[in-house]
Amino acid sequence: DLVVHAMYGIGRFSGIRNIETNGVTKDYITIKYAGSDVLYVPVTQLDLVSRYIGPRDDGAVKLNKLNSMEWTKTRNRVKSAVKDMAEELTKLYAERQMAKGFAFSPDNDWQADFEERFDYQETDDQLRSIQEIKTDMEKPSPMDRLLCGDVGFGKTEVALRAAFKCMLDNKQVAILVPTTVLAWQHYQTAIKRFEHFPVKVELLSRFRKPKEQQQIIRELNRGTIDLIIGTHRLVQKDVKFKDLGLVIIDEEQRFGVAHKEKFKETFKGVDVLTLSATPIPRTLNMAMSGIRDMSVIEEPPMDRHPVQTYVIEHNMGVIAQAISKELRRGGQVYYIHNRVETIMMTANQLSQLLPDARIAYAHGQMPEAELSEIWRQLCDREIDILVCTTIIETGVDVPNVNTLIIEDADRLGLSQLYQLRGRVGRSNRRAFAYFTFKRGKVLTEVAAKRLDAIREFTQFGSGFRIALRDLEIRGAGSILSGKQHGHMEAVGYDMYLRLLNEAIAEQKGEALPPSPEDCLVDISIDAFIPDHYIENLSQRIDCYRKIASIGSEEDSRDVIDELIDRYGDPPKSVLGLVNVALTRNTASKIGIKEITQRGDKVLFFVQSPEVEQIQALYGAYKNRIRFFDGDKPYFAVTLDKKQKAADLMSDTVKIMRDNK
Incomplete structure (x- = not known):
C-alpha cells in the first residue's frame, strides 16, 4: 500500500522489520521512497504514518525522495490552500451561529408522555443523540446537526422526538426524503407514532393526485398541517409554510448538489437535522472538521443479529435452496435483479424453480399506484418473493423479509450494497444475504475489494467505516470542491484532513493540537x-x-x-x-x-x-x-x-x- 509519513511524504509500505541493536529488539515499519531510499520508522511513531487515500491508480501517484525539499514544499502549498478553505468555512459557520433562529421551549409533560409510548428500549446512543439534538433546538441559533446511525438503528425515532418537540411550540415540521416509497413508509410510521396526539400528518409526493396536492399546499400555508412528509416536491416554488420550525432530511446523500443548495436557501434560519446511514465522504469530512455538529448511534437495538453475508458465484441451485429455507420459516425474500428489461424473465425463471411461491416484481418505471399496491401486498405478506431493482435501497422497512439475493453484486457500489443489505435483519431473526457474481467471471480489482469490504464489515455500526472504505475505492473524487481535489491528491486524504483541522482550529482561535512529530x-x-x-x-x-x-x-x-x-x-x-x-x-x-x-x-x-x-x-x-x-x-x-x-x-x- 501507499502510505504518507507526516515528515517525509508519500512512499510504499513494504512490511514490518524486526531489528536487534545492542541486544534490544524493536519493530520498524519499512517504507520505500523514490529511487533506492528506504525509511525505517519505529512502531512507536506509527501515528506519523497514514495510509494514502486518493486515486487508486498507483502509477499516477509520485513517490517522494527522502532528502529533497519537495515534500515540505507540497505540504506548505496545501497548507495555504487549506487556510483559504478554512477561512471560507468558518465564516459560513460563524454566520450560522450569528443567524437568528428560534429557541424551542424545554421539554414538558406531553413530550415525556410521547417518549413513554415508544415500544422499544432506547439504546444509550439513541438517548445521547436525542439529548444533543434537543440542546441544539433550545439554543437561539439555527441547528445544523448530522445524525449518523447504521441502517435500522432507530434514527427515525430520534427524528420524530425532535419533530414532536418542534410541534409543541406550534411550529411546522418538514421531513424530506429522496423517494416516494420511503416517503410513504415514513408517513405510515408517523401516523402510528402520533395517533394519540392532536397532530395532523400529511404526505406530499406523486402518490397524491394533483387535486389532493393543491389542497395539502393550501393547508400548509394556512398552518393546519403540523408535519409534512415529502420528496423534493416540498421545495418547489408553490409550497409555502405558515411557520416552519424544523426540517429533517433523510438519506441526504441521495439528493443532488443542486437540491442541497436549494434546501440551504429555502430553510435559512430554520433548524435542520440530517439523517444518514452511510455518510458521503464530503459530509463526513465536514462533520469531522467541526464544521457540522454530529451525533452518532453506534450500538444496535437489543436482540439484533448481524446479517450472515455470503459472496458466491451465481448458482440457481444454491439460490433456490436459500429461498426455500426462508419460506419454510414463514419469511419473505428480496431478489435484486437490476435490469428492468429482463426482470420479468427472472421472475418467471424463479416461479419455475419454486412453483408454490407467490412471486411479484417491482421497478422504478412502474406507475406509482401499481408500486404502492405491491408494497402493500409485501407488508401484508401476500408476496413471498419480490424480484426488484435497487428501488428498495432506501429505507423500505419490512421486518419479515430476512433473505436477500443480489445478482451481479460486483456491479454495484459499496454504499449501495451496504444499504441493500440493511433491508434485511430488521427483526430479532437471523438474516442472510447472498451477493452473487456471474460464473467464471474474473472480477476487477475494485469489484473484488468492494465485495471483500462488505464481507469484512458484517458487524453492526460499519456504515461509518464503509463510507471511508468507499472513499478509498472510488478515489477521493472532489470532496470539497474542484479546486481542492488536486491538493488532496498531493498529500492524501488523512494528511489533508489533518491540515484542514489545524487550519480550522487556528481560524477559531483554538489551541492547536501538538504535532506528534x-x-x-x-x-x-x-x-x-x-x-x-x-x-x-x-x-x-x-x-x-x-x-x-x-x-x-x-x-x-x-x-x-x-x-x-x-x-x-x-x-x-x-x-x-x-x-x-x-x-x-x-x-x-x-x-x-x-x-x-x-x-x-x-x-x-x-x-x-x-x-x-x-x-x-x-x-x-x-x-x-x-x-x-x-x-x-x-x-x-x-x-x-x-x-x-x-x-x-x-x-x-x-x-x-x-x-x-
Whole structure:
C-alpha cells in the first residue's frame, strides 16, 4: 500500500522489520521512497504514518525522495490552500451561529408522555443523540446537526422526538426524503407514532393526485398541517409554510448538489437535522472538521443479529435452496435483479424453480399506484418473493423479509450494497444475504475489494467505516470542491484532513493540537508485538497505530484492556511499547523534542526548562544530572546500576509534567 509519513511524504509500505541493536529488539515499519531510499520508522511513531487515500491508480501517484525539499514544499502549498478553505468555512459557520433562529421551549409533560409510548428500549446512543439534538433546538441559533446511525438503528425515532418537540411550540415540521416509497413508509410510521396526539400528518409526493396536492399546499400555508412528509416536491416554488420550525432530511446523500443548495436557501434560519446511514465522504469530512455538529448511534437495538453475508458465484441451485429455507420459516425474500428489461424473465425463471411461491416484481418505471399496491401486498405478506431493482435501497422497512439475493453484486457500489443489505435483519431473526457474481467471471480489482469490504464489515455500526472504505475505492473524487481535489491528491486524504483541522482550529482561535512529530524516542527497550501474540499482520499494524496514538494514562489502560480481551495477557515487549508511546506523547506536550540513550546516560533535548522543573530534577537525581547548552540544549541523567532506561525516562517526564 501507499502510505504518507507526516515528515517525509508519500512512499510504499513494504512490511514490518524486526531489528536487534545492542541486544534490544524493536519493530520498524519499512517504507520505500523514490529511487533506492528506504525509511525505517519505529512502531512507536506509527501515528506519523497514514495510509494514502486518493486515486487508486498507483502509477499516477509520485513517490517522494527522502532528502529533497519537495515534500515540505507540497505540504506548505496545501497548507495555504487549506487556510483559504478554512477561512471560507468558518465564516459560513460563524454566520450560522450569528443567524437568528428560534429557541424551542424545554421539554414538558406531553413530550415525556410521547417518549413513554415508544415500544422499544432506547439504546444509550439513541438517548445521547436525542439529548444533543434537543440542546441544539433550545439554543437561539439555527441547528445544523448530522445524525449518523447504521441502517435500522432507530434514527427515525430520534427524528420524530425532535419533530414532536418542534410541534409543541406550534411550529411546522418538514421531513424530506429522496423517494416516494420511503416517503410513504415514513408517513405510515408517523401516523402510528402520533395517533394519540392532536397532530395532523400529511404526505406530499406523486402518490397524491394533483387535486389532493393543491389542497395539502393550501393547508400548509394556512398552518393546519403540523408535519409534512415529502420528496423534493416540498421545495418547489408553490409550497409555502405558515411557520416552519424544523426540517429533517433523510438519506441526504441521495439528493443532488443542486437540491442541497436549494434546501440551504429555502430553510435559512430554520433548524435542520440530517439523517444518514452511510455518510458521503464530503459530509463526513465536514462533520469531522467541526464544521457540522454530529451525533452518532453506534450500538444496535437489543436482540439484533448481524446479517450472515455470503459472496458466491451465481448458482440457481444454491439460490433456490436459500429461498426455500426462508419460506419454510414463514419469511419473505428480496431478489435484486437490476435490469428492468429482463426482470420479468427472472421472475418467471424463479416461479419455475419454486412453483408454490407467490412471486411479484417491482421497478422504478412502474406507475406509482401499481408500486404502492405491491408494497402493500409485501407488508401484508401476500408476496413471498419480490424480484426488484435497487428501488428498495432506501429505507423500505419490512421486518419479515430476512433473505436477500443480489445478482451481479460486483456491479454495484459499496454504499449501495451496504444499504441493500440493511433491508434485511430488521427483526430479532437471523438474516442472510447472498451477493452473487456471474460464473467464471474474473472480477476487477475494485469489484473484488468492494465485495471483500462488505464481507469484512458484517458487524453492526460499519456504515461509518464503509463510507471511508468507499472513499478509498472510488478515489477521493472532489470532496470539497474542484479546486481542492488536486491538493488532496498531493498529500492524501488523512494528511489533508489533518491540515484542514489545524487550519480550522487556528481560524477559531483554538489551541492547536501538538504535532506528534515533536518528540522522538530512541532508548534500549524491547518494544514490539511478537508474531505469536498477534499473528495477523493487518491486525498487528492496527494495534501499533492504536498504541502510537495513546495520549493519556486512561488511553493506555483502554488499549491494554482491549488487548487482553482480544488476544490475552500482553507480553513484556508489548507493555514496553505502550509505556514508550504514553511517555513520548506526554513529553511532546511539555516541550521535550527528543529522548535518546547513549551508553549509561539518557539525554532529554528540551528548549528551555522552567526553574521549578530544574529544581525538581536536581532534587530527584542530585549529582546524576548535568545540563548542557548549545544549539540543541539538553540535560543528561546517568542510569543507576539496575535501573532500566524506560523507567528513568517515564519518571523524568512525570517530574517535568508535574512541575510545569
